[in-house]
Amino acid sequence: MPGGLQRPSATLLHRQADEPPRHHPHHQDTGPVRPLPGRATGLPGVRPTVHTGPAAPGLHRGHEGCRERRGRGRSPTPARPVQRHLQAHDRPGLDERLWRPQGPQRPAPLVTGASTPIEAVRFHESRTEPPKHYTVDTLLNAMLHAGRHAEGEDAELLRKAEGIGTPATRDTVIQTLFDREYIATQRQGKQQLIVSTPRGRAFIDNTPSMLSEVRVTARWERELDAIQNAANDTEARQRRDAFINAQRAFITQRIEEVIEDVEDAPEAITDTRNGPTENMLTAARKIAASRNLTLPEGIETSFDVCRTFLDEAMQHPAPPTDKMKALALRLADEHGVTLNGELTTFQACKAFIDKHMGSKAPTPKMIAAAEAAAKRYRVKLPDDCRTLVAACRQFLNEHPQ
Known part of the structure; x- marks a missing residue:
């Protein structure tokens, strides 16, 4: 049976009334038993019970031929014959409840080169997604919890050191990356995402990969902790000098490697940098x-x-946009003027629009706003604010809400 379960035999599920009562295998049939005062019949401490319906899960049938009648001065009397005919499909879920686990199953023996039938082949098409861009807040949080990317002792050291840098230096580090144009911001919806620049990617390509690994930072933190927790000043100075000498040797070696790379491909390095x-x-x-x-x-x-x-x-002067051209043509038609080169450059078209838009009368909404501003500031509203949109707009700019 699947799942290590065994279906109950038909004998347990099919009983006829004319069969003699069957006792549980562990029960001992001692014949008719009269209950002693204070004791139940059957096994010590077990009250004989008869289930006239289907057996409940996890229970066995006790003395099925007897049913205890509760009452004073009455002893158990034989029960009437009952039709016992159970079918698994008559009780939903009975099949599953009567199964019993058989323990862990051994897998099929597999050897190299063995053949096995294939039940089905399914294709699933999906697309991988790159990691999300950092924002300034998420980048600061990642620097603070850099220990998440390390394991064991390295992770504990980074948690103890509160990540990479300190609260005072993390902002400075990020700002330095912006100032050196290694990273830039790119708006996506309401978020300002941090993206790498070509210069930043070139810097990463020409930098040892180990410097970007969190475990290197953890190792440095371990060495700095050893200096701090030295037993005496002499040991602390020895550890300090060893750490500085190791860093100096690494930097010197890396500079020599970069110089060799530049000499081998100066044009490629210059273009990228x-x-x-x-x-x-x-x-x-x-x-x-x-x-x-x-x-x-x-x-x-x-x-x-x-x-x-x-x-x-x-x-070369920038040309006006299509919307600017359409607005300039409409204003020229309304004022009966002829366009003469105003549609060739952005600045000329903008000057024409500003001139003729200012000569129009302000809208009722603008006049109402100007009157409210004059009342609020307790000043007199100029007369041209009611006739010229430029004057009305200037008054509103000088008297904001």
């Missing part, structure tokens, strides 16, 4: 989108390529 900042790339993408331009190849990795693109774009 001098990548553009995130702000430069953002400006270049906006200019290309507004002017329907194609970004040059290598603009995301080369500082010089990105700077050249921005310089050339700044030499």
Whole structure:
């Protein structure tokens, strides 16, 4: 049976009334027994019980031929014959309740090269997701709980040291990464996510991977604790000097390796190190989108390529947007004027819109707001605030709510 359970035999589930009562195998049949005062019949300490219906789980049938009648001066009398015919499907769940566990089962013997039938093959398509970007708050929290990424003694040391850095230095470390343009912020919905810049990724690529491992920080914390907990000043100085010498040797070796890398591939290292900042790339993408331009190849990795693109774009005035053009055409039609080059540059179109929008009458809502502001500030509302939108807007800016 599956799951190590054994189905009860048909003998236990099918009884006929004409069969003699069957006692439990562990019960001893001693014939008719009269109950002694203060004692029940059957086994000592066990009251004989008859279940005329299906047996309850975990119970056995006692003296099935007798039913105890409670009352004064009455002794157990034989029970009437009862039809006992149980079917598993008559009682939902009876099958499962009557099974009994058979203990742990041995797995099938498996050897190299053995064949086994396959029941089914199922395909499931899924897509992996990269780790979520940090925000400033989550990055500070990750630095505080750096011990989560370590195990054993390393994790305990990092918890004792309260993570990487101190509350006073963590903010400084993150700000230094921003100042050196290793990281930048990118808005996604209401969050400001921290993203790496090409310069930051280049720095990681040219830095020993061991420096980014939490266990290295834990090892340094262990050595610093040994210096702090030294038995005397002499031992503390010896441990301090050993730690400093080890760090000096490591840094010297790494500098020599970097110099060799630069000599082997100076162009590749220079291009990667001098990548553009995130702000430069953002400006270049906006200019290309507004002017329907194609970004040059290598603009995301080369500082010089990105700077050249921005310089050339700044030499040519930016054109107005489609919404600005539509508004300028509508204002020209309303005022009966002719456009003469105002649609060629952003600045010219903006100046035309400001001029003719200011000559329009303010809306009733603007006039009401200006009157409320004049009353609130206890000043007189100028007359042109009721006729010129520019004057009304200027008054509202000078008298904010």
